[in-house]
Amino acid sequence: MRIACPFCGERDSSEFSYLGDASPKRPNFAVDSPNSPAEIEDAVFDYVYLRANVAGDMREYWYHGGGCRSWLIAERNTVTHEFKSVTAAPGAGAALAGQAGE
Amino acid sequence: MSGYTETQPLGRTATADGRASPDRSSAANQSHRLANGGLIDRQAPLQFSFDGKSMSGFAGDTLASALVANGVKLVARSFKYHRPRGIMTAGSEEPSALVEMRTGARKEANTRATTQELYDGLVASSQNRWPSLRRDFMAVNSLLSPIFVAGFYYKTFMWPAKFWEKLYEPAIRRAAGLGETAHLPDPDHYDKAWAHCDVLVVGSGATGLSAALAAGRAGARVILCEEDSHIGGRLLSDGGEIDGMPALDWLRRVTDELASLPNVRIMARTAVFGVYDGGDFGALERVNDHVPQPAEHQVRQRLWRIATRRSVVGAGAIERPIVFPGNDRPGVMMAAAVRTYINRFAAMPGKRIAVFTNNDDGWRTVEAVVRAGGEIAAVIDPRGKVPAAYRALADRSGLRVLPGQVVDVKGGVDGVRSITVATGSSTQNIDTDCLAASGGWNPNVALSSFHRGRPTWREDIAAFVPGVSPPGMIMAGAANGDLSLDACLRTGHAAGAMAAAETGAKGKSGNAAKAADEAFAIQPLWQVKAKGKAFVDFQHDVTASDVTLAQREGFESVEHLKRYTTLGMATDQGKNSNVTGLAIMADARGRSIAETGTTIYRPPYAPVAIGALAGHHRDQNFHAWRLTPSHHWAAERGAVFVDTGLWKRAQWFPLAGETDWLQSVKREVLAVRNGVGFCDVSTLGKVDVRGADAGTFLDRVYINGFSKLAVGKARYGLMLREDGIVMDDGTTSRLAEDHYLTTTTTAKAGPVTQHLEFCRQVLWPELDVQLSSATDQWAQFSIAGPRTRDLLINLVDPSEDVSNEGFPFMGVREVMLRGGMKARLFRISFSGEMAFEIAVPARYGEAMARNIMKAGEPFGVVPYGTEALGVMRIEKGHVAGPELNGMTTASDLGLGGMASKKKDFIGRIMAGREALMAPDRQVVVGIKPVDKARRLRSGAHVVPKGAIPGPETDQGYLTSVCFSPVLDHWIALALVERGRERIGEIVRICDPLRNEDYEAEICSPVFYDPEGGRQRA
C-alpha cells in the first residue's frame, strides 16, 4: 500500500506511522484557568482517551517518519483502507521553508 | 500405433557398441513412458532417486510425471491413518503426493511432487512412514480410526488435562504428521524485491495470455505471473485449436509477441500468493528450486511484492474429486491430471484406465487415452448417456460405457487393482490400474476472496464463482466460471483491454482469439453413498462420515465444519476438497449449497517458506546495525558489544587476564571514581530546537521551564505523555538565545522526535520553532572522574578556561581544541563525578576517542562501557529505562518537585488525577541486602517482612541492580509502595523464578555522594 505524502509523493506505507483519529482538538488550560478542576479534567480526559470507533471514512494523523518527518492528515476508509486524501498538518513543511530561507 | 512402452525390455538397453549401458539416456526403463509426444526433451535424460531407488526421466518432467512414467504408484502415507497414497493431480493443488526433497541442510518437507521440476541428481523420499513406505507400522492407525474421527482432539483427550500435554499430544504428533524439517540452518539465500506495473496478470493459460496481450498491445506496463515453469496453463495439457491453428502454435505465437513488447514482463515459476491493500500482491519466484543447489551468488527463491493499478486473475479452475469408498487409493487420479500426464509429459498413468465422470470434460480424458494408444477399461458416467460430442469416439473405440457409479476400489500398496461399479441394482467388477475421476470444476476463486469477497453459487456449472473481488481486480476465464476455451480467450482479452484502459493506456488491444466453443454439461455428483472410507480432504484424512458426524453433533455451519473436522486446514488449504465437503454438509442438512454457503480463503495461496519471507534479514543481517562513531576504535581494543535497539555499544573493555565481566566492570568504575574514564554516549538522541519561540515550545513539552535558562547553561528535563506518565528525560542546553539542543534517551530518540514534531506541526503551528534530528551528526563522549580537568587541559586549546570558575557545573559552550578544531563542551554528569561531555562532528569521533586516550594517558584514563555507565548511574540513584517504564509518574521517580506551577505543559492535568497522586503508589527507592554477600537480581518482588508472598502482599520489585564497587556489595533501585516513608525498613525480597528469598533494607536511592559535591568540584 502506498500513501501520497504531499511533500514526497507516493511512498510505501511502511515509511509512515499511524497515530489515530484527527478530530479531537486538544483543549488548552492555563495554570490559572477559571474553569473548575473537574471541568478541566473531563475535557482533557475526553481528548486523551475517548475515541469513536469509526467503520468508514475517518480523518487520521499519519507521520512520515521514514521520509520528510511531516505530520499528515489523511482521510481513510477504515473498512477498505482506501485513502481519499492526504494533506499536511498546519505546521508541516514549515521547517522545510525555514531551512530554504536560511 | 503410438508407442506405449510396456512391452519393451526394462532396465537396460544396448548402446551402439553393443555394451549394456546402465539406466541412463533411455526411455526404455520408464515403463509407462510414451514413445512420442509430450513437451519433454528426450535428448536430455535425467537421473533421480526416490526412496533410494534410482530412476530416470527427461527434462521437462516434474517429479510426479517422472514417477508416473516409471510406473510408481505409491508415493506417500496419509496424515492420520497412514493409508497408502499416490499422485492425484498434476498441479499445485496436489493434496497427497508430498515428498521430502534433498538431504542434509537443504532437506525440505512437504514438497508437492507435482510442482517439483525434475533435475539431474534429484533426491526425494517419502515421508510420514516407518520403517518404509511399503511396510508402515503406523498404518495401525487405520484400525484405531474410530478414535480419529472428526473432533477427536476435543473429545478423546479432554481429560485429564496434563495427560494431553505429556502423553497424548506427543504421541499423536509422532503418529500423525507430514514431513520433517532439516533441523539445520538453511545454507541458501533468499531475496526480496519490488516490482511495479499497471496490470498484473495472474496465470498464463488462454485467459491470462489473452489478457496480457490485450493490455500489452494497448501500451500498459504488464507483468504476467505463472506458477509453472512453462507458460500455457491448460493449453499444455488440453491442446485444441485456436484461431484455426493448433493451440501450441498459437501459444508460441502469443509468447513471441509478448516477448517482443518492451512493456510486458513474463515471470514463470512465480506463484502469486496474496493480495494486499492498495493493489499490492505477494508472489514467490522459485528461482533455483529446479537445480540441485543455487549457483554461487544466486538465490533459491525470491519474494516479490508487486505494486499494481489493476489485476486480471486468470487462475483457471481446479478439478474436484468425487467422494466414493477407496477414492484415495494410489492410482485414483483426477481425470484432467491423467490427460496432463499423457499429453504434456508423455507418461501413461495406467495400462487399463477407467474413467468416472459426471461431466463432459471427463470425456476429454477418455479421448486423450485413446489417442495416445492407451486402453480404456470402462467409462462410468452416472448421467447414463454418452455426450453427443463423444458418441463417435465411443462407437469407434468400442468403449464400455456404464451408466452408474463407482462404489468401491480394491487394491493394495501398489494401487488400484479393480473397481466395483453399481448400475441400478446390479454391480460388476472391472479390472483397472488407474481410475480417472472427475466431479466437475471449481473456479479458482482464492485471490478474489482474500479481502473477504464471498463466492456465490452458480447452479449451471454447479460451482462457486467469485463474489466481490478486491478493488482493481478482474476475475476472468475459468476462474470466473467461464469454463470453455473460447470463453477464456474472449473474457481474458476483454479484461486485459479494460484493465489497460482504466490505467490510461491508449493503444489498440486488437481482437480476441477464437476457438470452437465446447459446451460444458454437468450433473452434480458429490458423493457415492456406499459403505467404506470415502475421503473428502485427502491431506487431512477427512472422510464423508466425518462431515456427516459433524452435522449430527451440531457443527453445521461451514466455519464450524472446517474447524471441527479440520477440513481444508492442511497445507493445500482444501483446494480440491472444501466445496465437496460443504456440498456433503448441505446434503446432510437437507439444504441447498447456496444456502449452506462457503468458507473463504486466506493468503498464502501457495506455501511460502519462512526463509523467503525473511530474505536477507537473518543472522547478522537480521536488522540493520548502527555503529557509534568510535566503534572501530572500540573493536580494536577488544570491546564486548551489546545491542541496544539497532545500536552496537561497547559494554565493557576487557583487559588481558580478565576472565569475568564483573572484574572488567569493577575496574572501569573504580578507574572513573578514582581517576578518569570516558565513554561514547553518541547514541543519546539529539534534537536541535531553533526559533524565536524555542523556549516557549520547550516549556510546553517539559514539566520544568527552559525559556528562562541562561545561554551557555544546561538543565535536566522531564517530559510527560498526555496521560501524565513520564515519557522521557534528558538534558537540554541553550546554545544561543533562539537555539537549544535537547537530548533524549537512546531508546526514545525516534519516538520523542516524533512527539515533538507532532507538538510543533499539529498542536502549536503558530510557534516560530524548527526541529531537526542531530543524533547521527555528533560524536559525543562523556569524560568523567576527578582527573577529568587534567585530561581536558591536554585536549583543549590553552586559551580555554576549564577551571571550576571558568566552566562551572551545568555550563555549556563551544571550545577550541588543540589543533584548531571546534567542539561543544557540556559540563554534565551522569556518573556523579566531575564530568564533561565533549561533542565533535561524527566523522571525527574515532579520532576523538584516540585523542582522549592520548590526552588522558598521564592520568591513567580508561575507556568504559555501558555496564560501568549503568553501575555508576545506579550508585548515583539516577533513573533510566527500567524506572521510566511507561507506568511511572514524575513523583514516583522522586522528580515531582521539578514540575513548574507557573505554566501549562503536556501531561500536567492528567498527572493530577487522583490515582496518579495516591500516597500508596510505588516509588523509586534504594535497596541493599541485609547479608552483604547476597547478589541481587532485577525483577525480584518486594513484600513486607513476615508476609506470605503473593499478589495481595506484593509491594513492588527491583528495577535495576548492580554490584557497587564503591560499597563492595550489590545494590538496587526498586519501585516500592510508599517507599519513601519506609527508609530503613527491612523487607522480604522474593524471586520465585530463581527460587530466592532474602531480607533487604529500603534506603535512599542515592548510594554515592548524596550531597553531590563531587560533580561540582
Ligand SMILES: [Zn+2]
Ligand atoms: Zn513526506
